[in-house]
Amino acid sequence: xxxxxxxxxxxxxxxxxxxxxxxxxxxxxxxxxxxxxxxxxxxxxxxxxxxxxxxxxxxxxxxxxxxxxxxxxxxxxxxxxxxxxxxxxxxxxxxxxxxxxxxxxxxxxxxxxxxxxxxxxxxxxxxxxxxxxxxxxxxxxxxxxxxxxxxxxxxxxxxxxxxxxxxxxxxxxxxxxxxxxxxxxxxxxxxxxxxxxxxxxxxxxxxxxxxxxxxxxxxxxxxxxxxxxxxxxxxxxxxxxxxxxxxxxxxxxxxxxxxxxxxxxxxxxxxxxxxxxxxxxxxxxxxxxxxxxxxxxxxxxxxxxxxxxxxxxxxxxxxxxxxxxxxxxxxxxxxxxxxxxxxxxxxxxxxxxxxxxxxxxxxxxxxxxxxxxxxxxxxxxxxxxxxxxxxxxxxxxxxxxxxxxxxxxxxxxxxxxxxxxxxxxxxxxxxxxxxxxxxxxxxxxxxxxxxxxxxxxxxxxxxxxxxxxxxxxxxxxxxxxxxxxxxxxxxxxxxxxxxxxxxxxxxxxxxxxxxxxxxxxxxxxxxxxxxxxxxxxxxxxxxxxxxxxxxxxxxxxxxxxxxxxxxxxxxxxxxxxxxxxxxxxxxxxxxxxxxxxxxxxxxxxxxxxxxxxxxxxxxxxxxxxxxxxxxxxxxxxxxxxxxxxxxxxxxxxxxxxxxxxxxxxxxxxxxxxxxxxxxxxxxxxxxxxxxxxxxxxxxxxxxxxxxxxxxxxxxxxxxxx
Amino acid sequence: xxxxxxxxxxxxxxxxxxxxxxxxxxxxxxxxxxxxxxxxxxxxxxxxxxxxxxxxxxxxxxxxxxxx
Numbered sequence: 001x002x003x004x005x006x007x008x009x010x011x012x013x014x015x016x017x018x019x020x021x022x023x024x025x026x027x028x029x030x031x032x033x034x035x036x037x038x039x040x041x042x043x044x045x046x047x048x049x050x051x052x053x054x055x056x057x058x059x060x061x062x063x064x065x066x067x068x069x070x071x072x073x074x075x076x077x078x079x080x081x082x083x084x085x086x087x088x089x090x091x092x093x094x095x096x097x098x099x100x101x102x103x104x105x106x107x108x109x110x111x112x113x114x115x116x117x118x119x120x121x122x123x124x125x126x127x128x129x130x131x132x133x134x135x136x137x138x139x140x141x142x143x144x145x146x147x148x149x150x151x152x153x154x155x156x157x158x159x160x161x162x163x164x165x166x167x168x169x170x171x172x173x174x175x176x177x178x179x180x181x182x183x184x185x186x187x188x189x190x191x192x193x194x195x196x197x198x199x200x201x202x203x204x205x206x207x208x209x210x211x212x213x214x215x216x217x218x219x220x221x222x223x224x225x226x227x228x229x230x231x232x233x234x235x236x237x238x239x240x241x242x243x244x245x246x247x248x249x250x251x252x253x254x255x256x257x258x259x260x261x262x263x264x265x266x267x268x269x270x271x272x273x274x275x276x277x278x279x280x281x282x283x284x285x286x287x288x289x290x291x292x293x294x295x296x297x298x299x300x301x302x303x304x305x306x307x308x309x310x311x312x313x314x315x316x317x318x319x320x321x322x323x324x325x326x327x328x329x330x331x332x333x334x335x336x337x338x339x340x341x342x343x344x345x346x347x348x349x350x351x352x353x354x355x356x357x358x359x360x361x362x363x364x365x366x367x368x369x370x371x372x373x374x375x376x377x378x379x380x381x382x383x384x385x386x387x388x389x390x391x392x393x394x395x396x397x398x399x400x401x402x403x404x405x406x407x408x409x410x411x412x413x414x415x416x417x418x419x420x421x422x423x424x425x426x427x428x429x430x431x432x433x434x435x436x437x438x439x440x441x442x443x444x445x446x447x448x449x450x451x452x453x454x455x456x457x458x459x460x461x462x463x464x465x466x467x468x469x470x471x472x473x474x475x476x477x478x479x480x481x482x483x484x485x486x487x488x489x490x491x492x493x494x495x496x497x498x499x500x501x502x503x504x505x506x507x508x509x510x511x512x513x514x515x516x517x518x519x520x521x522x523x524x525x526x527x528x529x530x531x532x533x534x535x536x537x538x539x540x541x542x543x544x545x546x547x548x549x550x551x552x553x554x555x556x557x558x559x560x561x562x563x564x565x566x567x568x569x570x571x572x573x574x575x576x577x578x579x580x581x582x583x584x585x586x587x588x589x590x591x592x593x594x595x596x597x598x599x600x601x602x603x604x605x606x607x608x609x610x611x612x613x614x615x616x617x618x619x620x621x622x623x624x625x626x627x628x629x630x631x632x633x634x635x636x637x638x639x640x641x642x643x644x645x646x647x648x649x650x651x652x653x654x655x656x657x658x659x660x661x662x663x664x665x666x667x668x669x670x671x672x673x674x675x676x677x678x679x680x681x682x683x684x685x686x687x688x689x690x691x692x693x694x695x696x697x698x699x700x701x702x703x704x705x706x707x708x709x710x711x712x713x714x715x716x717x718x719x720x721x
Numbered sequence: 722x723x724x725x726x727x728x729x730x731x732x733x734x735x736x737x738x739x740x741x742x743x744x745x746x747x748x749x750x751x752x753x754x755x756x757x758x759x760x761x762x763x764x765x766x767x768x769x770x771x772x773x774x775x776x777x778x779x780x781x782x783x784x785x786x787x788x789x
Contacts, residue, residue: 098785098789255768
């Protein structure tokens with residue numbers, strides 16, 4: 001379709017050259033469908049993961065269906081596929097209309113199909129166990145490259161649209177889109193840097209404390225700049241649209257934007273309170289997190305107040321109901337977030353299901369509901385029809401709300417109960433509860449939250465049906481006709497006469513982008529550079545040595561199976577944690593951990609000092625069937641570790657990659673490493689034989705035992721320097 | 722086991738050599754202060770930017786979403 005047609009029209013006595021353009025609705029339709037499709041897949045994976053914690057048999061004893069692999073599929077599918085496609089659907093719809101320009105067709109196409117393919121391969125590789133082992137950044141390096149290329153395509157598409165726009169100002173939603181683009185590009189690239197050692201495997205560039213800092217600088221800002229800022233942009237467009245009145249305060253929205261992008265970028269370290277991260281970095285994270293309440297609530301109120309005088313409409317319109325609850329959940333999550341960043345709250349909440357409940361208020365409430373409201377609003381419009389059933393949409397709303405409540409409340413309750421049980425001592429001064437004795441509390445909650453999740457998902461199925469019927473009743477307007485006046489020349493070129501300096505910045509998308517980059521870049525640099533550069537931040541421990549090649553193989557298995565999704569490797573300096581797990585973790589213990597595996601959740605106990613705690617045969621039996629060793633364990637079985645062999649051909653490349661990253665293996669060691677693999681495996685084979693267990697030296701379980709038995713043992717050899 | 726794989730001791734501190742090839746920073750406490758200053762400057766600029774705009778312009782932009 002030709003992009004523009006010119007026509008001369010006489011309006012109110014003056015001659016004005018109006019251009020006829022056609023907004024691309026096809027791309028909006030495609031991204032909307034993808035949102036629903038991946039939403040269903042991502043939520044099904046989530047439900048599966050939830051059920052497998054409630055009923056461990058659901059793991060099925062197969063690698064792909066086990067929690068450790070299903071969980072990354074769930075998180076990545078929901079974040080990048082469901083939320084990602086919703087962002088693109090909304091951006092492509094609103095941006096064309098706000099800028100009065102059609103997006104570049106070829107870029108839109110590459111973006112759409114490339115993104116779907118990347119997601120598809122992402123899901124397949126995650127199920128196969130190819131993972132970088134960092135939360136929400138699990139995709140392996142070839143897919144990372146694809147994501148970056150597609151993100152550039154998306155950025156180019158937006159930039160071209162902004163440069164060709166036919167309006168003089170950029171509406172605030174566009175600011176949020178640009179901020180999102182800049183920040184995500186920076187975060188994703190920095191965090192994903194890795195050293196490949198095979199086509200689909202790699203090691204993070206960073207180790208231990210540095211890796212943790214980079215990861216949570218990324219992880220937190222993935223929430224900020226993928227789940228929050230783009231959705232705020234959508235909110236600033238679609239809430240006024242649906243309510244048919246402008247945003248409550250436009251000035252407020254601009255302050256919201258600058259304050260938010262600037263504060264968010266600093267908040268990452270609140271994920272690492274009480275860890276081996278330097279104290280000053282932890283405090284920085286806390287302060288900025290608490291400050292975040294102001295802009296977050298400002299934004300929420302701005303959205304809600306947009307509905308002033310329109311509350312009667314909320315009663316009838318399912319769309320507005322979705323928006324109101326989305327904003328309320330945004331307000332709840334952004335109040336809770338800063339609270340969780342306060343150290344004494346974090347001491348209780350961290351590693352428990354509180355965090356899981358918190359993120360689901362955001363994901364189900366804020367992202368889910370805003371996306372649903374938006375799709376209910378725009379799909380009938382681009383199909384030139386009415387929504388098939390308002391009643392069904394209202395039912396979806398109530399089911400969704402009930403689902404969120406049922407999901408979150410049991411987890412909050414379980415988190416409080418379990419955390420207080422973990423911290424409880426007897427009068428004699430010993431721990432009152434063993435870890436496994438606290439599992440039942442969590443497991444009951446897991447059953448209830450699965451029901452909550454199921455109800456939410458049923459709502460989504462109603463929506464899919466409702467949309468299907470809607471689409472059937474209408475016809476897609478592929479190119480939506482609009483007649484627009486071109487932008488006056490003086491606005492396009494340089495500073496207009498008598499114009500303020502800021503008008504020049506604001507009208508120029510390139511300047512805006514650079515400024516946004518500077519704002520988020522400074523935050524990232526100031527936060528991370530000192531930790532990278534100052535040696536005193538990571539005191540070295542002379543007894544800490546590189547992993548042996550067999551242990552490295554074992555560590556790869558640990559990462560592949562997603563053990564970090566349930567086990568932490570970070571003992572905080574609390575009395576109960578030291579009594580339960582051993583001496584608190586030191587920064588210097590992790591210098592060879594590419595990537596770090598501190599984890600963020602203790603569905604099972606911490607493993608930082610599991611090494612040498614139990615005999616090899618204990619681990620063997622435990623991995624074969626956890627219930628043999630811990631009767632009420634909810635850990636899955638890992639039968640394939642007993643038949644799969646480690647790939648000795650990879651030992652050399654693994655050692656080479658590690659050497660390149662700076663691990664001090666001696667020169668040429670990659671050629672001899674397999675001899676050490678064999679030697680160490682024989683020791684484990686002999687130790688298992690004593691307990692009448694027969695293994696081959698190349699069995700995966702042997703490598704895993706080698707790794708587990710090494711964990712946290714180095715420090716016992718010598719004191720900190 | 723681990724002994725056989727260790728290289729000369731001075732190599733040990735080459736961890737993270739991509740990053741450590743940069744020089745170290747002496748006074749770390751200046752960073753939070755720089756942070757605060759930069760944030761305040763940007764924030765004040767944003768406030769000036771927003772409040773110096775005429776009501777007419779603000780209303781014009783505010784109504785963009787309703788005009789398509």
